[in-house]
Amino acid sequence: MSYPAPKLCVDDVGMTFKTSVTSNNPAGVFEALAPVTLAIPQGRFVSLIGPSGCGKSTIFNIIAGLLEPTAGRVMIDGVDATGTIGRVGYMLQKDLLLPWRTVLDNVILGMEIQGVPLKAARERALPLLHRYGLSGFEYLYPNALSGGMRQRAALLRTLLFDTDVILLDEPFGALDAQTKLQMQEWLMQLWSDFGKTVLFVTHDVEEAIYLSDEVHVMGTRPGRIVATIPVLLARPRVRTSALTPEFLAIKQRCLDLLQVPASQAA
């Protein structure tokens, strides 16, 4: 299979912190992230799964330019983007909607910061709010919204920032199971409409497989990618895909990889 040139390239990116020198750690260095390499083609949906502390958020912060890696480079469209901000849309775990702004004015935040005039930004955002399930909420304040609606607003804010690459850090982690399923469908709709390149972090193996073209399983100490599993299930996917043997085989493999061997368990 031949891949097009990667949109986003994480090139041997590593992160080490200096710590105090102890007998366990004579070098005084803590390796948060062993060199990680990812190459993600345009329009792909790629997930990272792994236990807490495997460096998922570190990778995201590095790609978003909020953290300078101690090794390696981040390439976007073949250009070195290491340590530069505003290149990718980044949705953090919390929705971080500003309580003093209406939903509409929250959603246009990215455009506003990029210098788009308010009126033009609002005109661009309104039809999207209507199309993606937020009509009637445009002029409400975030505290009037349910958890699912808040996540929708936060995701639309990320999308309207208008970058090709989007990082989603456990966007549905705090939602109840029912809402989570709805939001997955909603995200799939959005992704196929906009054709963005998505990097998605989750703890939920099934969610990762259901949504992704490719799942990277990560391990801890140091944070690293232990396996890359392509998901070749046909799209559009339906809920019952999760019952097919291919799906179950991938799920089994992911769960095996995530299982901490008894000898290493703390």
Add this chain to the structure above:
Amino acid sequence: MDTSTVGALSELGLARPQDPTQSDAAAPAVRPIRRLPVQKDWPTWALLIAQACILVGAIALWELAATTGWIDAFFWSQPSAILKTLTIFFTTGDAWTDISFTFRSTIFGFLLGTTAGSLLGLSFWWSRNYAAIVQPYIICLESIPKLALAPLIILVFGIGLVSKVAVATALTLVVSTLTAYAGVKALDPDGEKLFYSLGASRLQVFRKLVVPFCLPWIISVLRVNIGLALTGAIVGEFIASQHGLGRAILYAGQTYDIALVWVAVLVLSTLAVLMYAAVSWLESMLRKGVRQ
């Protein structure tokens, strides 16, 4: 259950009495039937009438006590005399000059202290090093009783309006600084992360995140500050002044014109209540504006 256990339990008062004679002696008292106590709220007019009655009653009692000689009218004065002095105060004295003097020093001090203090507190967001260097001084200033510095301030700024404004500013500035800084410290670092991930500049983060986020903190201190500013203005007038309600109180006290003391206190309290109400209104308007 064997007997020794029963004995041990009954000593603890837990065992069921088995012996009929014993059961008579230890018969449990009948529990009284109780209902949930319910307070009935009086209608507002009844509450208002009760409040008015207390006020009228207190004034009448005071007047009665003074005329019959239960209390010394020289020291305590009496309502009728106060009323007489009040009309004289407003018709012949410089009542309006005094009121406007105290009002102006309070408002200027309030505005200056609150604005400068809030800006100073917000400025700590810009640099952690700067904040770390300046913070101990702010805390020192906070712990100094600022009123103790009032004589010095009067000496430096003279006996006019400026010195009263300066005392009022000194009292309000530190409170505003510390409150605004508390807002800055409560800022969620993830909020800043979001802004930076969207490519924001420092100035954009400050204007669109830090300032609106800290506004509720700044607003919450307004009512405290109006009281502090008034205190500062009055103390300034106590020390040295040619006008103001504080000076009127001090002057009346020194000349044993107790009725005038009461009049000035009454006018001052009215002024304080009016300013407090105005700031409370301002606060509620601002809160509506910033949507907490």
